[in-house]
Amino acid sequence: MQNAPRKARNSANSTRRKGAAVTIHEVAQRAGVSPMTVSRVVNGNANVRAATRELVMRTVRELNYTPNAAARSLAAASGTRIALIYTNPSSAYLSELLVGALDGASKAATQLVLDTWDHMTRATERAAARKIAQSVAGVILPPPLCESKAVCSELVAAGIPVVAIASGRFQPDISGVRIDDFRAAQEMTEHLISFGHSRIAFIKGHPNQTASALRYEGFQSAMAAAGIPVDPTLVQQGFFTYRSGLEAAEKLLARKKPPTAIFASNDDMAAAAVSVAHRRGMDVPRDISVVGFDDTPIATTVWPELTTIRQPIAAMAASSIDLLLRSIRRRKDGEARVVVDHVVAHVLVKRDSVAAPAPG
Amino acid sequence: MQNAPRKARNSANSTRRKGAAVTIHEVAQRAGVSPMTVSRVVNGNANVRAATRELVMRTVRELNYTPNAAARSLAAASGTRIALIYTNPSSAYLSELLVGALDGASKAATQLVLDTWDHMTRATERAAARKIAQSVAGVILPPPLCESKAVCSELVAAGIPVVAIASGRFQPDISGVRIDDFRAAQEMTEHLISFGHSRIAFIKGHPNQTASALRYEGFQSAMAAAGIPVDPTLVQQGFFTYRSGLEAAEKLLARKKPPTAIFASNDDMAAAAVSVAHRRGMDVPRDISVVGFDDTPIATTVWPELTTIRQPIAAMAASSIDLLLRSIRRRKDGEARVVVDHVVAHVLVKRDSVAAPAPG
DNA sequence: GAGCGTAGTGATAGCGCTATCAAAATTCAA
DNA sequence: TTGAATTTTGATAGCGCTATCACTACGCTC
Numbered sequence: 001m002q003n004a005p006r007k008a009r010n011s012a013n014s015t016r017r018k019g020a021a022v023t024i025h026e027v028a029q030r031a032g033v034s035p036m037t038v039s040r041v042v043n044g045n046a047n048v049r050a051a052t053r054e055l056v057m058r059t060v061r062e063l064n065y066t067p068n069a070a071a072r073s074l075a076a077a078s079g080t081r082i083a084l085i086y087t088n089p090s091s092a093y094l095s096e097l098l099v100g101a102l103d104g105a106s107k108a109a110t111q112l113v114l115d116t117w118d119h120m121t122r123a124t125e126r127a128a129a130r131k132i133a134q135s136v137a138g139v140i141l142p143p144p145l146c147e148s149k150a151v152c153s154e155l156v157a158a159g160i161p162v163v164a165i166a167s168g169r170f171q172p173d174i175s176g177v178r179i180d181d182f183r184a185a186q187e188m189t190e191h192l193i194s195f196g197h198s199r200i201a202f203i204k205g206h207p208n209q210t211a212s213a214l215r216y217e218g219f220q221s222a223m224a225a226a227g228i229p230v231d232p233t234l235v236q237q238g239f240f241t242y243r244s245g246l247e248a249a250e251k252l253l254a255r256k257k258p259p260t261a262i263f264a265s266n267d268d269m270a271a272a273a274v275s276v277a278h279r280r281g282m283d284v285p286r287d288i289s290v291v292g293f294d295d296t297p298i299a300t301t302v303w304p305e306l307t308t309i310r311q312p313i314a315a316m317a318a319s320s321i322d323l324l325l326r327s328i329r330r331r332k333d334g335e336a337r338v339v340v341d342h343v344v345a346h347v348l349v350k351r352d353s354v355a356a357p358a359p360g
Numbered sequence: 361m362q363n364a365p366r367k368a369r370n371s372a373n374s375t376r377r378k379g380a381a382v383t384i385h386e387v388a389q390r391a392g393v394s395p396m397t398v399s400r401v402v403n404g405n406a407n408v409r410a411a412t413r414e415l416v417m418r419t420v421r422e423l424n425y426t427p428n429a430a431a432r433s434l435a436a437a438s439g440t441r442i443a444l445i446y447t448n449p450s451s452a453y454l455s456e457l458l459v460g461a462l463d464g465a466s467k468a469a470t471q472l473v474l475d476t477w478d479h480m481t482r483a484t485e486r487a488a489a490r491k492i493a494q495s496v497a498g499v500i501l502p503p504p505l506c507e508s509k510a511v512c513s514e515l516v517a518a519g520i521p522v523v524a525i526a527s528g529r530f531q532p533d534i535s536g537v538r539i540d541d542f543r544a545a546q547e548m549t550e551h552l553i554s555f556g557h558s559r560i561a562f563i564k565g566h567p568n569q570t571a572s573a574l575r576y577e578g579f580q581s582a583m584a585a586a587g588i589p590v591d592p593t594l595v596q597q598g599f600f601t602y603r604s605g606l607e608a609a610e611k612l613l614a615r616k617k618p619p620t621a622i623f624a625s626n627d628d629m630a631a632a633a634v635s636v637a638h639r640r641g642m643d644v645p646r647d648i649s650v651v652g653f654d655d656t657p658i659a660t661t662v663w664p665e666l667t668t669i670r671q672p673i674a675a676m677a678a679s680s681i682d683l684l685l686r687s688i689r690r691r692k693d694g695e696a697r698v699v700v701d702h703v704v705a706h707v708l709v710k711r712d713s714v715a716a717p718a719p720g
Numbered sequence: 721g722a723g724c725g726t727a728g729t730g731a732t733a734g735c736g737c738t739a740t741c742a743a744a745a746t747t748c749a750a
Numbered sequence: 751t752t753g754a755a756t757t758t759t760g761a762t763a764g765c766g767c768t769a770t771c772a773c774t775a776c777g778c779t780c
Contacts, residue, residue: 023766034730039768047728069471070434071766074735092657095455099474102462106473111429112460113466242661268661275662278639297452301602301628302635327706394760399738407758409746431736509721526775 022063024312030218031059043329048307065243081111082324083136084317087145089119092268092296093313097165100317123148133158136154138324143167144209146174161319161327161337166311167210175317175323175339179346181211184309185218186225187348188263188291191307193226195356197261201234203248203273205265211242215265215293234259238269241307245269249276253288260288260357267292270306274353280347285355295349304352311346319344382423391419407465409570429470441495442469442684444677447478447505452628452656453673455524457502460677470685493518498684500677503527504569507532521687521697523680527570528672534601535683535699537676539706541571544669545578546585547708548623548651551667553586556716557621561594563608563633565625569600575625575653594619598629605629609636613648620648620717627652627659630666634713645715655709664712676704 024042028035033056040048041056042065048056059065059281084101086094098114105112113136117128129151132139138161145151146164155162158171164176192200205212212230216235222232233255236248245264252259253276264270270292274284284304292299295310319342330338384402393416400408401416403423408416409429419425433440444461446454453685458474465472473496477488492499498521505511506524515522516533524536552560562579565572576595583590593615596608605624612619613636624630628651634644642648644664652659653672679702690698 024768035766036730036768037728040729043768049728052728067768068432068434070432071735072430072768074428074430074737074765075435075767075769080761095458098455098458098462102458102472102474104764106471109467112462114462115724147644243663246663271661272663275635275638278635279641281639298658301631303603303606303632381736384738385736396738396760397758400759403738409758412758428736431765432738434735434767435737435739436765588747 004211010203022065023066024067027056027059027063027065027081030063031056073111075257076078081136082138082140082321083113083115083132084140084142085115085117085132086142087116087120092298093294093311095297096313097317100314101140101321103314104201104318104321110321112321115344117145122148126150126154129154129160133160136160137328138162140165140320140324141167141174143211144206146176147209161328161331163323164186165316165320166313167261173329177323177342177344178321179309179311179316179341180215182218182221182235184261184293184348185215186222188293188307188309189219189222190226191348191350192261192263192289192291192354193222193228195261195289195354197357198228199231199234199257199259199261199357200228201236201252201262202258203236203238203245203252203262203264203269205269206239207237212240212265236263240266240268242268242272245272246276249273251283253277255282258288261354262288262290264290264292267294267296267306267308270308270353271298271302274302274304274306285353287358289354289357291354299349299351307351307354308349309346310349312344316344374533381428382425382565384425384427387416387419387423387425390423390517390571391416428603431542440498440685440688441473441496442498442500442681443473443475443492444500444502445475445477445505446502447476452658453654453671455657456673457677460674461500461681463674464678464681470681473680474544477505482508486510486514489514490518493520494518497688498522500525500684501527501534503571504566506531506536507569519691521684521691523683523687525676525680526673533699535687535701537680537683537702537704539669539671539676540703541574542578542581544653544706544708545575545623545680546582547578548653548667548669549579549582550586551708551710552621552623552649552651552714553588555621555714558588559591559617559619559621559717560588560595561596561612561619561622562590563596563598563605563612563622563624563629566599567597572600572625577675579623598625600628602625602628602632605632606636613637613640613642618648622715624650624652627654627656627666627668630668630713631658631662634662634664634666645713647718649714649717651714659709659711667714668709668711668713670707672704672706679704 024035024038028038033052033325037048037052038056042060043054095244101112115132117125120128125148133155138153140163145165152162152174162174164174164177202216204216210267220230234252236251238244238248245268249262249272252262262273265271270290273290277284278286284290292306292308295308299306300310323340323342384395384398388398393412397408397412398416398440401413415469442465461472475492480488485508493515499515500523502525508525512522512534522534524531524534526538527536562576564576580590596611598604598608605628609622609632612622620635624633630650637644637648644650650666652666652668653669659666659668683700683702
């Protein structure tokens with residue numbers, strides 16, 4: 001008289017209480033299959049006849065079914081937690097990184113855990129890597145952490161999937177989501193050249209990050225393609241910090257024949273270059289053009305706003321989560337580790353820091 | 361005869377598989393009570409004898425038990441999701457806000473959902489508020505959204521708990537976590553005065569944010585207390601943007617007798633002031649001291665690094681989550697809405713942008 | 721055509737927790 | 751001391767999902 005509770009309730013009671021989502025049982029019933037089959041379809045498991053899969057998928061769509069994250073991770077006993085580890089918490093694109101990762105995680109019903117590794121020696125990094133490998137199923141590594149051999153190898157050894165985000169190089173043993181730094185730098189250089197600049201200075205990024213080298217190479221390549229020789233005295237070493245940009249720009253602009261444009265390897269250094277130019281009484285972009293890279297908040301904070309290369313960090317973070325989840329599932333199914341290199345499109349954002357060089 | 365399967369496994373098998381956490385059953389068994397009692401204790405439910413509660417809590421601590429988020433939310437059928445809604449995604453403290461909120465959320469095993477409300481009219485804001493109220497159990501509102509009557513009243517009407525973070529004013533109908541802007545501005549002003557400054561300029565914040573007024577009042581109060589009259593021509597209106605800071609500072613420094621110190625209502629404007637000073641050939645802090653407010657990344661990006669007021673945004677975000685969770689639980693138990701105003705300590709961070717005024 | 725493997729599917733039994741209500745222990749009144 | 755009122759505790763039954771294994775077809779070898 002009283003029970004057969006769940007199915008009865010769910011199918012009969014069409015007015016579900018606010019927020020109560022449609023369950024796998026409802027989908028199963030509607031499609032005329034067992035919940036297990038629905039589960040298999042939803043999880044992309046093999047061994048479901050094409051016709052059945054089709055039917056279930058249609059039903060899922062009709063009912064707008066979304067698997068319940070809690071139930072799923074409870075049943076699967078796979079606390080699919082993903083760690084996002086970063087250093088340098090004030091890094092300008094951290095917030096975008098977080099937004100993207102959080103978004104991807106919540107869509108995929110995964111818990112995202114954050115970890116900050118600051119001021120660590122190689123040894124402590126190793127230890128930390130080993131520790132984190134115990135408690136999560138995957139790791140997202142933004143730069144500069146993804147450049148650390150120690151961290152990467154430890155993580156790889158522990159067998160947990162890793163995605164390096166925005167790392168310049170495609171690393172052999174870990175997957176990555178990145179833009180084409182080389183091509184982007186090329187485009188930016190071409191952009192400058194198209195305005196008529198030829199005395200273009202370049203401020204390099206931190207030497208321990210592979211993206212730095214790629215950006216520089218892109219610059220060189222575009223200059224060469226345009227038949228413009230690169231004046232080595234117009235190339236300064238920077239370290240991605242505002243401070244280092246200040247020093248580099250100072251040297252550049254103190255010359256008796258300063259460049260007509262400065263291409264800084266990131267926005268912080270470009271902002272610093274703008275500041276130095278102003279200090280020397282130069283107008284940007286009238287007297288000198290300045291461009292950056294990354295499109296971090298500082299690019300739109302300073303005046304004039306910087307022409308720069310936009311990396312879609314949020315989208316990259318979200319897609320890292322996807323990548324990771326796929327690897328995790330694959331790993332669980334005992335399949336071999338697959339390393340992918342996902343290159344996403346960048347955008348050259350034109351703002352107000354570029355103009356044609358002054359005649360003469 | 362037949363069952364007791366789980367208990368047997370858990371107690372006998374001391375080698376838990378990697379990552380498998382201690383369960384409520386283990387705690388219960390160890391403490392010699394039922395799982396239900398442990399659950400009650402952990403959830404702060406009343407109706408547990410003091411002695412029992414004590415015993416369970418000790419056991420929990422011994423075993424280092426953490427409730428399984430998935431199981432909990434599954435069983436409680438309470439998709440305790442909390443929304444963090446922001447506008448202006450490039451706002452400098454967004455990343456810290458996210459870090460804090462995410463941290464608090466993951467500790468409390470709550471899902472955090474993000475939402476961006478940009479370029480919205482009052483009407484669309486209302487609609488969005490009504491919509492979000494359907495899908496989450498609580499909302500965190502950073503400025504400037506928490507100043508919107510439309511949003512707040514809609515949310516309050518929907519009966520869902522709201523916490524305003526870093527809002528200057530203590531609003532009558534929603535809870536808040538904030539610093540004492542008035543007191544902080546006072547302290548900063550006193551700091552400047554203690555260096556011997558008296559011609560202190562002030563750049564006000566955006567007029568639609570209550571924190572702006574409080575900061576200005578704090579400044580006035582400290583000046584009055586020191587017996588220094590505030591020169592009204594040394595007070596400029598700003599809008600929290602770098603650009604507005606540029607204009608304000610320009611006016612201030614173009615005077616034939618410029619101030620010896622500038623107190624900007626946030627870091628962006630302070631950074632702009634530094635830039636203007638440099639442009640005019642002035643050294644900071646030798647020729648002019650500049651201070652900001654908020655301690656956002658830009659404060660440590662520019663050179664010299666800014667003396668500013670640090671708001672512990674991350675901690676504030678985390679504690680907002682706590683507050684919210686408590687409200688949600690209270691609400692579920694049918695208790696009356698309680699509005700709290702949580703004021704956290706700020707810190708005056710002394711860096712390199714302040715010095716004694718030049719003699720004469 | 722018996723024997724055996726191999727998709728494809730479903731029944732069953734939990735994952736770790738909490739809602740619910742019944743049972744036990746306690747308190748209090750008479 | 752007894753009975754009722756109350757507090758404290760426990761047993762049971764799921765929350766929505768998936769792991770596991772059993773079972774049904776169907777095709778294959780010999």
